[in-house]
Amino acid sequence: MEVLFRCAAIGIFSALISLLIKRYNPELSFTVTALAAVTILLGCRVFFDTAGDLIKSAKSILNSGTTLVQPVLKCLVIALVTKFSASLCKDASQGALASAVETAGTFCAAAVAAPFVVSLLHTINGMI
Amino acid sequence: MRKLILILLLIPWFVTPAYADFPYEQAAEEFGTGAMEQGLTEGERSVTGSLQLDGRYDVDGALHRLVKALIENVKSEIRRNIRFSAELIVLVFLCALVVIGTEGHKAGQFAEICCVCTAAGILVGSFDSIVSQTTEAMYRLSDYSKAALPVVFTAAAASGAVSSAGVRFAAASFAMDVLMSLSQSLIIPCIFAYLAIVLANSLFPNQLLAAVGKFIKWTATTLMTGMTLAFTAYIQITGLVSSSVDAAAVKTTRTVLSGVLPVVGGILSDASAAVLSAAGVVRSCAGAFGLIVVCVICVGPFAMLSVKTLLFKMVSRIADSVQIDRLSGLLSGVGNAIAMLLGLLGSCGIMLFIALTAGMKAVSG
Numbered sequence: 001m002e003v004l005f006r007c008a009a010i011g012i013f014s015a016l017i018s019l020l021i022k023r024y025n026p027e028l029s030f031t032v033t034a035l036a037a038v039t040i041l042l043g044c045r046v047f048f049d050t051a052g053d054l055i056k057s058a059k060s061i062l063n064s065g066t067t068l069v070q071p072v073l074k075c076l077v078i079a080l081v082t083k084f085s086a087s088l089c090k091d092a093s094q095g096a097l098a099s100a101v102e103t104a105g106t107f108c109a110a111a112v113a114a115p116f117v118v119s120l121l122h123t124i125n126g127m128i
Numbered sequence: 129m130r131k132l133i134l135i136l137l138l139i140p141w142f143v144t145p146a147y148a149d150f151p152y153e154q155a156a157e158e159f160g161t162g163a164m165e166q167g168l169t170e171g172e173r174s175v176t177g178s179l180q181l182d183g184r185y186d187v188d189g190a191l192h193r194l195v196k197a198l199i200e201n202v203k204s205e206i207r208r209n210i211r212f213s214a215e216l217i218v219l220v221f222l223c224a225l226v227v228i229g230t231e232g233h234k235a236g237q238f239a240e241i242c243c244v245c246t247a248a249g250i251l252v253g254s255f256d257s258i259v260s261q262t263t264e265a266m267y268r269l270s271d272y273s274k275a276a277l278p279v280v281f282t283a284a285a286a287s288g289a290v291s292s293a294g295v296r297f298a299a300a301s302f303a304m305d306v307l308m309s310l311s312q313s314l315i316i317p318c319i320f321a322y323l324a325i326v327l328a329n330s331l332f333p334n335q336l337l338a339a340v341g342k343f344i345k346w347t348a349t350t351l352m353t354g355m356t357l358a359f360t361a362y363i364q365i366t367g368l369v370s371s372s373v374d375a376a377a378v379k380t381t382r383t384v385l386s387g388v389l390p391v392v393g394g395i396l397s398d399a400s401a402a403v404l405s406a407a408g409v410v411r412s413c414a415g416a417f418g419l420i421v422v423c424v425i426c427v428g429p430f431a432m433l434s435v436k437t438l439l440f441k442m443v444s445r446i447a448d449s450v451q452i453d454r455l456s457g458l459l460s461g462v463g464n465a466i467a468m469l470l471g472l473l474g475s476c477g478i479m480l481f482i483a484l485t486a487g488m489k490a491v492s493g
Contacts, residue, residue: 054225061218068246069222072239076226079235102234109235116245120327123252127324 003047007040030092037084074112078105163275164417167268172424176417185413190420194427201431209439212254216443216459219247224450244330244454251462255323258436259316262469265429266311266476272425273304273480276418280487283411287404293487295366300483303359307479310351311472318348319468326461330454341461348468352475359479363486415488419481426477433470437463 014036022029059069082105089098165179175193177186223243230236281297325341328334440463447456 058218058222062215062246068219068242071242072222072226075235075239075242076229079230079233079239082235083231083233106234109238113238113241113245116242117331120245120248120331123248124324124327127252127320127327 003043007043010036010040010043030088033091034088037088041084071112071116075109078108078112081105082108164279164414164421166275167271168421168424172421175424176420179413179417185416187416187420194420194423197424198427198431201428202435205431205435209435212250213439213443215250216247216439217446219243219250220443220447220450220452220455223447223452223455227452240452240454241331243452244458247455247458248327248330251458252323252327255462255465258433258466258469259319261432262429262473263312263316265425265473266308268425269422269476269480270304270308272418272421273300273483276414276421277301277483277487280411280415280418280484283407283414284487286407287411288407292367296363296483296486299359299362299366300479300486303355303362303479303483304476307355307476310355311476315348315351315468315472318344318351319465319472322348322468323462323465326458326465330458330461333454333457345464345468349471352468352471356475356478360482363482367486367489412488415484418484422477422480422484426473429473430470433466433473437466437470439463440466 014032018029018032018036021032055069055073062068082102086098086101086105089095089101165173168176175190175197177190177193179185220243223240226239226243227236230239277297277300281293281300284293322341322344325337325344329337329341440459444456444459444463447459
């Protein structure tokens with residue numbers, strides 16, 4: 001709970017400062033926003049251990065644990081990085097860049113899932 | 129005078145006892161009832177008990193043991209599938225966490241596709257073994273029908289139901305052969321096609337695929353239901369017509385016997401009634417034993433298929449509750465495919481049941 005309050009405080013305070021300096025120095029304002037976002041994400045690293053334990057438990061229960069969990073985690077990381085980067089680009093009023101980042105993220109996730117899909121299509125072919 | 133007294137004194141020494149007995153052993157040998165107990169495993173024999181042909185077959189005891197065997201099978205299937213169901217539930221929750229974490233981003237959908245592919249890999253591997261166990265049970269039922277039906281219908285014919293036994297035996301044998309051919313050539317391929325469509329639909333949700341899957345499911349279900357209903361109707365109709373013919377024939381024969389032959393006609397008529405009665409008892413005992421054996425053969429696969437169907441439906445509901453539509457659709461579809469296998473085995477068992485019951489109830493007057 002304390003981590004959440006700190007993240008909220010940093011977020012609100014940084015947004016206020018960013019608004020104040022945006023009129024005079026938009027580049028500095030963008031930098032403050034990006035640094036605040038990175039600080040908030042780093043502040044959540046205390047939860048990574050809990051998430052890691054959850055993933056280890058899931059791996060131990062699932063027979064194909066490592067085979068499945070890695071691509072799913074990759075998709076999760078791809079989604080978070082894409083979302084974060086696209087949002088920063090939109091904050092900098094660069095809509096085209098944001099779209100390009102989102103498209104790149106989609107292709108990356110598709111590439112991660114492709115081997116699974118091909119394997120399943122072979123299975124379906126075998127049934128028919 | 130002395131000779132007469134001597135003869136009268138010696139006569140009791142030459143008197144031998146004689147009493148009436150039903151010819152069960154001879155009847156059983158003639159009808160080949162031994163074939164009904166062959167091919168059963170030790171475990172199955174412990175449930176069915178041994179076939180007693182003099183009316184002393186313990187049906188209540190066999191039913192009691194059958195219910196216990198069913199409960200034990202269900203318990204062992206639940207224990208065997210606990211880890212399997214835990215895997216599926218963990219998969220569902222992992223997928224749900226990732227989808228929530230990605231908040232509708234396309235990468236989240238690809239994570240869901242990865243989970244669907246993993247679930248499909250787990251399910252397809254186990255589905256092959258389920259189909260082979262079901263097919264094996266059906267072959268056993270078919271083989272047992274070839275051993276049991278001749279015994280029951282021969283006894284039915286010997287007890288006076290000549291026409292109806294012949295007609296019903298022909299219908300039952302034909303129906304079992306048709307069902308086995310249909311299941312191998314059409315119904316099981318339909319079930320595999322349905323499963324393939326379900327897998328494809330879970331990867332790429334599509335209304336056309338869903339409609340084709342529903343049609344295939346409807347076709348397989350209608351075929352099984354139609355065959356069972358047609359067989360039941362045919363047995364009933366042939367029974368109505370031929371039973372009255374057999375009853376009239378038996379009465380006429382007994383009347384002729386007792387009327388035509390002046391002294392021994394009545395004795396012959398009563399003796400023939402004893403033979404018919406013995407054949408009737410053998411028919412009833414063999415038929416009851418056959419019914420129990422059919423249940424015993426089906427109890428293992430039934431327990432396995434029922435537990436797996438319920439398991440998949442339960443996990444599908446869990447996936448539905450966390451709004452993982454792809455996984456929910458996949459698990460529900462696999463549950464439906466297993467339910468169709470259960471229906472197929474049930475059709476085979478019910479048809480054999482009806483055939484044996486028809487043999488037991490063949491009216492002889």
